[in-house]
Amino acid sequence: MNALSSSSAGPQQGLTDRLTRWARGLSGKAEAADDSPPEQRVRAGTAANREVVRRRKLYDDIGDFLFVHDLDLTPVNFSVALDYLTGTNIGIEKAVKAVMMERGQVTNGWIETVIAEQRADEITPEALAAMLDKVEESLSLFTGLMHESRSSAKDYGAALQEQAKDLASGGDAEAVLARLVNLTRSMVEKTRQVETQLRDNQKQTQALKSSLESARQAAEHDFLTGLPNRRAFEGALREELTLAREQGEPLAIGFCDIDHFKIINDTHGHDTGDRVLKFVAGLLTKISNDRCHVARHGGEEFVMLFRGKTAAEACALVDKVREDLAGRSLVNRVNGEKMEQVTFSAGVADVLEYEHPRAALRAADRALYLAKEHGRNRVYVAVDTD
Template sequence: MEYTENTDQALGFAKQALDKMNEIGVPANPHNFTIWFHYFSGTYPDLKRTLDILLGNQQAFTETRNSEIFQKFFTLDQESATLHDATTRMESELARVMSTLDGADEDLSGLHVSLRDFSDQISKTDDKSEILALTTRMNAHVAQVLEGRSAVEDELKVSLREISELKDDLERMRREALTDGLTGIANRKLFDLELRKSSMNAMANGEELALLMLDVDHFDRFNEHYGHQVGDQVLKLVAVTISECIKGQDTAARYGGDEFSVILPRTNLENAQRLAEHICKRVSSKNVVNRSTGERLGKITMSVGVALFEYGEPVSQLLVRADRTLQEAMKNGYNQVLTQVDVTKLLN
């Protein structure tokens, strides 16, 4: 990331950031400071727009929300740095392997020359003492090369183990980059990738594609009345329940905050609606219990919007249609499933 501010500008943005964080009760840690510094510097228009909406709606900047904002707008740089570090280490280990193998080849080449010379010298003498001396030197040379070969094997084992660990690190980083840290299901980044891929597959194969947008009804009351730990418990419970209801081809994701989404390849509107109703029924059958006190906190209900992909449209239009359907379900009394067809009827 490149910074174009001069010293005075940077100081000004920093002061504005700290003042605003203090005003709205956001802890001044490095991640939060990064968010609000860039808000005032205007570096990321999407970030500024997001924060303006939250401020305009007088939303609380909780620890979870701050973490989500940072993850959405700034983790790519961190992932790139981690990837660069892992790649550099991988290149270093591979160079060491090549160097080790080159050294082993040189030792073997030298041994080949020595054996040939030994054979020539043996053939030219009948002196037992000289033959014994030649044999002793040759044995010593062979032993030295074999010892070097053992060292090479040990060196290669170390390098291969390091490369294996790097591979595991990269795989873990890939999973973390695409997984929501709280709920363990797909995050917004993976959702966007899967939705684009699913829309392309649907058009290529002439198949249907449905999308569910789900929102936990009155989620703020869990946070406000019982604390954010209970709110997090609710989100985890919802994520697990959704995951239990879908098939292997489907993708459940945390879209943001208390909103979830499910991508349903090869699924028509009727079957998508049926699944949404099943999810709502399963979620409402769960009783939320405060783990620290054992108190029962009541049932969870959800509102769901169901939309169907239309060939050739941008996926953003599908998202808008699904979200508008969800908003109508919430406006119409919560705890219900509406499809895009239902919304059309309501608005006409």
């Protein structure tokens, strides 16, 4: 099972079709082509022909990259290959070089994570501020249009009254009627203009709403597991800490880290490692609710927050998930082989025992690594030694 779907919709479909045709060519199913060098198949000496040769080589290089790394034929993978091979995106180029040096191969899951992180990084406070400025501008325009519409209606009403008085006082009926027709035409045209502006304003507002929602999702969710990310968790920690203090409730925090995760990746591949991350995330999600928050903290590490639970009670909850995972017989879907036992270690701390929540995080982290030192596949409660 691949981490990325090979299908795409809308304007991306054309690119996916082209990539599919490449795949046929790479597998030998394309029509026979001239084996002569590209330079001999085009008229030499012109910039246009040199550009054709350059593009053909680039397409070949991208196709080779996708084939060698066994990547799905998707626009996202094509884009990453293009950025890496041309150097147009320094961040992507460095990331690909680093993962190839470390793992020797780029995977669909890795690309998915990198692209998600890049998109999250693009959602800066400045970008959000700019979006909010546009929202305020849109609201101001809407308010102005409403005032203008009301003012126009008021002026129209006053003008009608004047013409009615003129008609009642014995004025030229034909002339009054002509003025009424002109007034009505003018009002109708004005109304059409306002309606058009309102429709445009509504479209812009809807687009801004969609952009803000996308920004929020990208900024606060982990793309691979679907869990909230570290940024979202820190916000939840601040809110839950305030509520716990106001309501006199206990508050516990926990760290959980998958044991020997590097061995899982090295033995079964990073796509399988990604599936293990998703599986563990799913088990942890089962204990989450409006008083229990679970997030991916980074890598193979997850963080949990329990309002209304003491450290000991939170430890018991996490330990049930640990037992559930340890009792599972997981299978590598790529080759059908049974995997070694997958487990995690965890540490839990009482947030309110520490002066600052970050100190509680560090305490839970120390308890986690103490659990690993004592054999892994266990949950320890931190003891405040400050």
